[in-house]
Every structure is written in structure tokens, then in C-alpha cells.
Amino acid sequence: MSIDWLQPPAEGEPAEGEVWLFLARLDPAPARLQALRAFLSPREEQRALSFATDALRGHWVAARGMLREIVGRAQDCPPAEVAFQYGAHGKPFVDGLHFNVSHSGDYALYAISPDLEVGVDVELPRIRRTDALARRFFAPGEQERLFALDEPARAVAFFKLWTCKEAFLKATGEGLSRSLRSYEINPTQGCVLWAKGADATRWSVHPLDPPAPYEAALVSEGTPSIRRYLHGTPKTIK
Numbered sequence: 001m002s003i004d005w006l007q008p009p010a011e012g013e014p015a016e017g018e019v020w021l022f023l024a025r026l027d028p029a030p031a032r033l034q035a036l037r038a039f040l041s042p043r044e045e046q047r048a049l050s051f052a053t054d055a056l057r058g059h060w061v062a063a064r065g066m067l068r069e070i071v072g073r074a075q076d077c078p079p080a081e082v083a084f085q086y087g088a089h090g091k092p093f094v095d096g097l098h099f100n101v102s103h104s105g106d107y108a109l110y111a112i113s114p115d116l117e118v119g120v121d122v123e124l125p126r127i128r129r130t131d132a133l134a135r136r137f138f139a140p141g142e143q144e145r146l147f148a149l150d151e152p153a154r155a156v157a158f159f160k161l162w163t164c165k166e167a168f169l170k171a172t173g174e175g176l177s178r179s180l181r182s183y184e185i186n187p188t189q190g191c192v193l194w195a196k197g198a199d200a201t202r203w204s205v206h207p208l209d210p211p212a213p214y215e216a217a218l219v220s221e222g223t224p225s226i227r228r229y230l231h232g233t234p235k236t237i238k
């Protein structure tokens with residue numbers, strides 16, 4: 001079933017126990033892109049300059065500028081004044097708000113919560129050798145469930161699971177310092193079944209429904225109430 005992504009309320013922010021998700025397109029009009037770029041810190045501007053093409057630079061600038069808008073609004077602070085800090089494996093954070101961001105193709109996905117740690121992943125499926133990747137990177141139980149499916153259901157399930165697994169790595173902040181085979185996720189049950197050296201019951205798993213053919217997922221601490229919003233675009237997306 002497809003769920004609407006709605007316009008956010010004009011005011012307000014997530015309450016305790018809530019996660020607000022924002023989906024944004026990364027191809028804004030030139031004037032909007034320029035406005036977003038003006039929010040960047042000198043370090044971010046340096047990173048923007050390092051991209052090889054204008055298209056890649058534009059996508060990254062849009063994603064980071066909108067992250068500043070979303071975090072700034074929740075913190076009641078101008079976007080340019082948001083002060084990011086970075087965890088041991090590169091996860092950005094700010095004081096007083098949990099957030100995470102992912103970008104792929106033409107979309108960025110953001111999650112914010114006042115009290116729950118979050119990780120998100122959005123992917124534009126474009127890899128063909130999904131069976132080989134599953135054998136290499138997925139835990140045995142994940143492989144068993146995946147290879148019980150016929151094509152093309154298996155290819156769809158691969159990306160659903162992949163985004164859930166990435167969102168877990170991003171929720172814990174470990175990134176790829178944790179092996180993809182060191183934990184098992186069941187997207188249908190919405191849970192982490194086990195995770196080496198960690199408390200799997202701390203997390204809930206939420207496959208999302210971005211516009212096709214994208215796949216996306218949220219992993220959150222606890223069992224949040226989730227609201228889905230659009231950022232920076234006037235239309236609803238089903």
C-alpha cells in the first residue's frame with residue numbers, strides 16, 4: 001500500500017516518541033540551489049568544490065542545504081548557523097536533536113527526532129548482480145528468506161533489505177566499520193533479529209515507500225510514531 005508524503009505543518013516539531021521523515025527532490029531551480037548553497041560552511045563549500053560534475057555538486061549542495069533547513073527549523077536556528085559535529089565513524093550530529101540523512105539519485109531522505117536515535121537509507125536500484133551481492137553481504141537467515149523468493153520478487157526484496165541494513169548501520173553510527181553479516185534484519189517483521197555485540201531489541205525497522213523505483217528504510221530506537229513529509233516541493237507524492 002502506498003502512503004502519502006504530505007506537506008509539513010507550518011509550525012511545530014516532533015514530540016518525544018515521534019520520528020518525522022522528510023523526502024526532498026535534489027533538482028531544485030537554480031535560484032533555490034543558490035540559496036541553499038549560501039547556507040554551507042566553508043568546510044562544506046570546499047567539499048562542494050571537490051565534485052567532478054555540476055550535476056553531482058548540485059545534488060550534494062541541495063541535500064546538505066536542505067539538511068541545514070530541516071535541522072535549523074527543529075532547533076529554532078537559522079540554517080547557516082547549524083553547528084554539525086561528527087561521531088567516530090563520521091555520523092553527523094547536533095546537540096538536542098537526533099537526525100540522519102541519505103541521498104541517492106534525485107532524492108534525499110531525512111529523519112529527525114528529539115529523543116530517538118535514527119538512521120535512514122534511500123537507494124535508486126541500479127545494481128544488476130543482486131544475487132551475488134546477497135551471497136556476499138547478507139547474513140545466512142537473510143539469504144535463506146531471499147532465495148526462497150522467485151524473480152522478480154527477489155530483486156525487489158533485495159533492495160528492501162539492503163536499505164534496512166544500511167539504515168541500521170547509520171542508526172548505530174558504525175557505518176561500514178560493522179560487517180554487513182554481523183546482524184540479521186527481517187523487514188517484514190520490522191525488527192533486528194540479532195546483532196553481534198549489540199542489543200538488537202533496541203531497534204525497530206521500517207521499510208518506507210518512496211516514489212518507484214526507489215527503496216528506502218528507517219531504523220529507529222524504540223517503536224516511534226512516524227510522520228512522512230515532503231520538503232521543498234509543493235506536490236504530494238504517493
Ligand SMILES: CC(C)(COP(=O)(O)OP(=O)(O)OC[C@H]1O[C@@H](n2cnc3c(N)ncnc32)[C@H](O)[C@@H]1OP(=O)(O)O)[C@@H](O)C(=O)NCCC(=O)NCCS
Nearest residue numbers: 089090091092101102103121122137169170173174175176
Ligand atoms: C554511512 C554509510 C553506511 C552510508 O553511506 P551511503 O549509503 O553511501 O550514503 P547515504 O547517502 O545513505 O548517507 C550519507 C550520509 O550519511 C551520513 N553519515 C556519514 N557517516 C555516517 C555514519 N557513520 N553513520 C550514520 N550516518 C552517517 C552523512 O550525513 C552522509 O551525508 P553526506 O555524504 O552528504 O556527508 C557509509 O559508511 C558507506 O560508505 N556505505 C557504502 C554502502 C555499501 O557499499 N553497501 C553495500 C551493501 S550490500
